């Protein structure tokens with residue numbers, strides 16, 4: 001059984017003081033939930049404070065991006081060894097990076113390799129746009145993004161990778177994919193690709209998060225699907241109450257699944 005992984009992507013939100021307040025509100029309620037991996041990805045500047053506060057609290061702290069070169073004249077960029085010095089994970093290939101900052105499948109792959117070389121766990125985001133979805137291209141787009149994004153990655157390295165399927169049309173829109181539609185992409189497109197590249201055993205262990213308007217109202221239904229192994233949460237991760245409720249939904253579904261397997 002795969003352990004759920006619920007991660008909050010705070011995007012360009014929260015000053016250090018605001019991040020501290022949010023974490024103070026969340027930690028007491030997250031304490032003791034050990035059947036779900038929990039992560040937050042605050043803006044870079046809040047990372048040191050969040051890492052310090054989350055030490056020993058069962059919450060992983062990650063960055064939202066990194067650059068593939070290890071050092072040098074790249075004004076404004078942050079390198080993988082710098083992130084790895086304090087963080088456990090990093091997100092690469094988020095659709096906002098692709099849309100606003102020219103991220104391509106090739107640069108996703110470069111960032112992924114740099115992150116893995118630095119010892120980080122990585123969430124690799126994929127997902128189709130509304131136009132691609134309406135043109136029936138979801139499987140083709142996700143296949144291309146994964147094939148190129150994961151090019152050259154070995155079975156051993158894949159142990160540190162989580163895939164986040166985030167249909168672009170569902171991000172920040174309040175219009176989540178139905179659990180069935182999301183699961184179809186996870187089960188029939190993404191997991192088979194992982195099997196092909198990494199073999200059955202590794203593919204079965206790898207977690208595939210769903211992302212796109214996950215809220216306390218739809219989380220449990222999503223988590224109950226066979227191949228949805230957690231969530232990458234944007235908007236609802238900015239408030240303690242909603243993020244906690246989503247984590248608790250994952251925890252409850254995990255308990256139910258454990259019980260029914262007995």
Ligand code: PEP
Nearest residue numbers: 171172211212213234235
């Ligand atoms: C995201 O940006 O990763 C995301 C899923 O955002 P939201 O939950 O706000 O749709």
